Amino acid sequence: MQQFDVVIVGGGMVGGALACALAPTGLKVAVIEKTKPLNYSPEQAMDLRVSAISVASEQLLAQVGAWPHVLKMRSCPYRYLETWEAPNSNLLFDSQNMNREYLGHIVENRLIQLALWQQLEQFDNIELFVGESITALNALADGYQVDLSQQQLTCKLLIGADGANSMVRQVANIGVTAWDYAQHAMLINITTSAPQQDITWQQFTASGPRALLPLSGNKASLVWYDKPEKIKALANLPLDALKQQVIDNFPQRLGEFSVDACGSFPLTRRHAQQYFKRNLCVVGDAAHTINPLAGQGVNLGFKDVVALSQVISSATEQGQCWWSEETLAKYEQARRGDNLLMQSAMDLFYLSFSNERLPLKLLRNTALKVAGKSSWGKNKVMKYAMGL
């Protein structure tokens, strides 16, 4: 039986970042991750799962020492963000107007995880259990017992960073408010003849958005949102037929390109009814999932990391019970409203742009045009998206 202060289930982007952020508290932390990510080498093809990382998330990753590892592998900074529905309703954000070199970075999820794991190795008080599955989770008088296939761990605080279908959340009987969006997303990795690395764009169409996220080299990730049956049909096409579908359905901005890989994902909104219970809490996708149309999911998860690590650190500094419900309530108080606001803002976009009624169409395109002319409004929106 090994004793820890904290056991984090899930060593993905959010679990890895939380462990790094807790390291300076001196608490003894175990991270349990069932899947070992592939090590990085530069000749590897781009992963399908990539994220738009906000400036605030970059700051967290820098603060915990992982950002230099990301930059040593691969990432793509972008200067412009453009969105439109009708051709003359373009809304363009430029990093120069924000006095910044870039608006954010697109990074493969696995590389963020690997960067955090490299950093975890520096800390004596953090132990990573990789390739481990949990066979049982049992509540103790003041903590949890976590049974792995070969060993048992105990902790005062159990943290679920185990993604959308969180086992920790289910074991704790924490319910979720959830619904499926009437759209799935298809991710398509492409190589373009001409570089277009400094911009990310998204066009809203009647059946769902079409987006481009630039990747390093002449690579990019296309995101095609559409009805589930359409995405299922696209997923069954050979890559050359899929390329023709992209030519027919995406804006004519890509130039010559080849399709490298693709994969599809259902989209579900979830919000945990509580973020904590006695000796336990949930973070990241285990607490909330969001429509990815503005690339905010893991950025919200990183904000959870900042809030939870801060309440635990300040409780330890003040000699308070850092794992008490009172401490964990401060974490939920700091995060629930912000997560709900972002979820609702994304739903507003999703619902208003999925509606083909003419008055609404005119209204949203007018709103985009008006917003495009207001530098004050654009800066406010962009600052919020950048997490500043």
Ligand SMILES: Cc1cc2nc3c(=O)[nH]c(=O)nc-3n(C[C@H](O)[C@H](O)[C@H](O)COP(=O)(O)OP(=O)(O)OC[C@H]3O[C@@H](n4cnc5c(N)ncnc54)[C@H](O)[C@@H]3O)c2cc1C
């Ligand atoms: C199509 C799509 C596009 C997206 N684009 C963006 C974007 O551009 N920007 C953005 O911010 N977000 C984006 N997101 C959201 C983002 O991917 C998620 O918010 C993010 O992956 C959540 O990270 P996490 O660490 O909380 O969970 P996960 O990434 O799900 O990680 C959970 C980890 O826990 C491990 N695990 C699970 N169960 C167990 C167990 N029982 N024992 C041990 N380990 C376990 C898993 O192996 C995994 O490593 C997108 C999502 C989708 C679907």
